[in-house]
Amino acid sequence: MTTEGRQAVFLDRDGTLISDPGYLRDPVQVELLPGAAAALTALAQRGYLLVLVSNQSGIGRGLITAQEAHSVHRRVVAVLAQAGIALDAAYYCPHAPDDACSCRKPRAGLLFDAAREHGIDLHRSIMIGNSPSDVGAGKEAGTFTIFLRDGGSTANQVDADAVASSWDEAREIVIAATGDRALRS
Ligand SMILES: [Mg+2]
Numbered sequence: 526m527t528t529e530g531r532q533a534v535f536l537d538r539d540g541t542l543i544s545d546p547g548y549l550r551d552p553v554q555v556e557l558l559p560g561a562a563a564a565l566t567a568l569a570q571r572g573y574l575l576v577l578v579s580n581q582s583g584i585g586r587g588l589i590t591a592q593e594a595h596s597v598h599r600r601v602v603a604v605l606a607q608a609g610i611a612l613d614a615a616y617y618c619p620h621a622p623d624d625a626c627s628c629r630k631p632r633a634g635l636l637f638d639a640a641r642e643h644g645i646d647l648h649r650s651i652m653i654g655n656s657p658s659d660v661g662a663g664k665e666a667g668t669f670t671i672f673l674r675d676g677g678s679t680a681n682q683v684d685a686d687a688v689a690s691s692w693d694e695a696r697e698i699v700i701a702a703t704g705d706r707a708l709r710s
C-alpha cells in the first residue's frame with residue numbers, strides 16, 4: 526500500500542470563510558461567516574490540516590496591491606486566531622484570468638503545491654468552497670468536494686460530491702465521511 530499522507534481540508538476564502546465584498550483590499554472588511562469558526566475547530570480536532578486556497582485576481586488585474594493582499598491575509602489569520610484557529614498553510618493565485626496560469630481555480634495548482642509541500646494525500650482530503658471553480662479545482666486534484674451554497678447562490682447544478690447550505694452542514698458532511706477512513710477509495 527502507499528504511504529499514508531496527511532488529510533487536509535482545502536478552504537476557499539472569499540464567500541466561504543469570510544464575507545465577500547468583491548476584490549477585498551481593506552483588512553477592516555474581514556469578517557468570518559457564521560459557523561465557519563466552529564466548523565474549522567471541529568475539523569482541526571479531527572486531525573485535518575486547514576489549508577486556505579484563494580484566487581486573488583484583483584492583484585493581476587491591478588485592483589489590489591500585493592501589500593493590500595498581505596494586509597488582508599494577516600487580518601484573516603488574526604481573526605481566525607481570535608477564534609482559536611490556526612491555518613496550517615495558505616496559498617494564493619495572484620494571476621488574472623488572461624495569464625492562463627495553472628494555479629487559478631478551477632485549476633488545481635494551489636492544491637498540488639500544498640500536497641507536495643505538506644505531504645497531503647489529496648484523495649483523502651476535501652475541498653470546500655462557494656464557487657463552481659472551487660469544486661472544479663477539487664475535482665482536478667482528486668479530493669472530495671463540498672459546495673457551500675451561500676444565500677444568494679443560484680448555482681444548483683454544481684457537480685460536487687456534496688452540497689451544504691451552511692457551515693454546520695458542511696462540518697457534518699465531513700465528519701460523516703470521515704467515519705470510514707478513505708473518502709474516495
Ligand atoms: Mg469564494
Ligand SMILES: [Zn+2]
Binds near residue numbers: 626629
Ligand atoms: Zn495563478
